[in-house]
Amino acid sequence: MVNIGDVARAAGVARSTASYALSGKRSVSDEVRDRVRRVAAELGYTPNAGARALATSQSKVIGLLAQFLPDEFAPAMLQYIQGVANTARDAGYDILLASDPDGPGALKRITDSRMVDGVVLLNVAENDDRLPILRAAPQPGALVGLPADCTGVDVFDLDFEEAGRAMVEHLDRLGHRELILVSQPEHVIERGGAYVWRLQNAALETARNRGITLHAVHGSSAQPEIGRELHALLDSRPGATGLLLNNEAAAAALPTVLHERRLSAPGDLSVLGRYSDEFARTFSLPFSSIESAPDRLGRMAVRQLVRRIEHQAPEGEPYVVRFVSPELVDRGSTAPPPNRH
Amino acid sequence: MVNIGDVARAAGVARSTASYALSGKRSVSDEVRDRVRRVAAELGYTPNAGARALATSQSKVIGLLAQFLPDEFAPAMLQYIQGVANTARDAGYDILLASDPDGPGALKRITDSRMVDGVVLLNVAENDDRLPILRAAPQPGALVGLPADCTGVDVFDLDFEEAGRAMVEHLDRLGHRELILVSQPEHVIERGGAYVWRLQNAALETARNRGITLHAVHGSSAQPEIGRELHALLDSRPGATGLLLNNEAAAAALPTVLHERRLSAPGDLSVLGRYSDEFARTFSLPFSSIESAPDRLGRMAVRQLVRRIEHQAPEGEPYVVRFVSPELVDRGSTAPPPNRH
DNA sequence: CTGAAAGCGCTTACAG
């Protein structure tokens, strides 16, 4: 392959001059600059990434740590990845995708080897075992998901407490008195998926304050289990008039369950989920939902990470914990409860 | 960070000896080897990836070119990515994910800069504009998807012709005489998605040979359009007793459509799709299907790519075009046509 | 079995 020495020779200048002419980091006569650039284009010169990284200590690559866990819903994960990838590209960074089940190991490898200038962690758990590695690494990191300890990293997440409150308040205002909340599986919590109880606790407290009965349960993250569970749940709580879903698999399964029961929303049951608009479209879900904004969170994380990498964030600028406010996307699946006798 | 010089000094040997002790590429006395390795572990030494790449001309990274096109179904794409990522990791390679809308540009950038040792192209089109770039690149490439010209690359794809034949034959055997085939949107073909007509043409020919009426149509790749289209289609072809789906969005939308029409499969209508088992589970699709094996295709592509990269494939070994045979996963949605009068 | 040295392809102070 052609290297910068070839370009310099063909342009009749020194390698350093060729480098400066291409980077613009030092002024070069117009004539030389144009000649070098023309020659570089003609020869099809592209800098060797390894050599450049070695010389500059910058790889122009961002590490993306995603995990495809069997108890998380893969299509939901994809949207975060897309948000991160698109924003990184626009900022001039490539993405090294580490989907290793051994998260800490993968993180240590890509940071220690200087393959990446910074790192985005997806699916962050309460006590995420990747965080000690990240804090010890020389590169900055941005998280999507709220851990117990946020020191040394920038954190972005949906405001799940507010989401829990908003969901209950919305149905309270419509006059509902008995609700069901289906959350993710219990082992998501055990693994440290704090968002599950953050939403649930806020929902329970709001319900208590407003004299509403709220049945909080956990549901499976896959078919056909979750479908059976939803049936059993609706059987056992005939008085409930509203269904809140903090579980993507449950949301995806619900249309079929409702059809099978000859129920419709909101006529027979008000339904309110928590997932992204893109998710709703993919699964053609007709239910109103709290927007979880994965693309937006991915974008925010990358933007802040790039600021840190490029030292646009003043040295010592405090780390941020930023919550995205939940917004309700009304798809017409909530209404006052039906009259019963 | 600690580099190999630090390790060498701490172990009291030359840098070259340290390097050999760690790599094992030349015999080193047991004593020295153990000492170097212990010291390296104590200091937490990890080789600098850029320096190593520069010295060896190997990055140990595989480029993955995926595109999230609005007319392709994103969750289906994810499974190929997972197959590629998992296999690459097991082979000791990291993944550089390029989801750039400008595929050729991204490919040129990551190959010219030597960021990657090889490349996997997903979603390959009939006349894919990334192929000329790939052929000109010094790195080997593996494709998932069949282009018109396969020279210089290894190609892996589902045997869509055989899939089309198998679908029609299966319903013929059950006694169906009038079928509908819903393919991907027409612009997928225009963009070069050859698998659409490969399956369709084979299905049409098989139907013709067997005296079966086959209505071949294109469907949208998103809700709610595809739902409406399915309704209109079933309205306009009341005599059809079997529905073939080569369109993931249509498959995902069909359960709702059938419920709305008070139809069930296979009682009222036999249904046969073409998607992966994982896809069926995610969308809880109760329809039999031709397995599209995305994980397997991703795995095959990476395995062959790694062979080429590591020269385990003898110099000049011919390039392969390998088709995965379609397998029918029976979920009980096909049966003899209902008796009508 | 081990060491000193060259070289991979860049960038960037240092001189002029």
Next chain:
DNA sequence: CTGAAAGCGCTTACAG
């Protein structure tokens, strides 16, 4: 405005 040289951190022939 430009060039010669050092250095980033590895690996690997070349010597002994």
